[in-house]
Amino acid sequence: MGFTSPVKTFQHGLRSKYPPRSRLRWHISNSSSPR
Secondary structure, eight states: OTTHHHHHHHHHHHHHHSOHHHHHHHHHHHHHSOO
């Protein structure tokens, strides 16, 4: 119950900081890049 609030605010902050396109590009580049 108490986790839902912080998680939502965290997600909202990420969304406002990084648009879906930027996040998608970062995710793709991160996935394609070998570790």
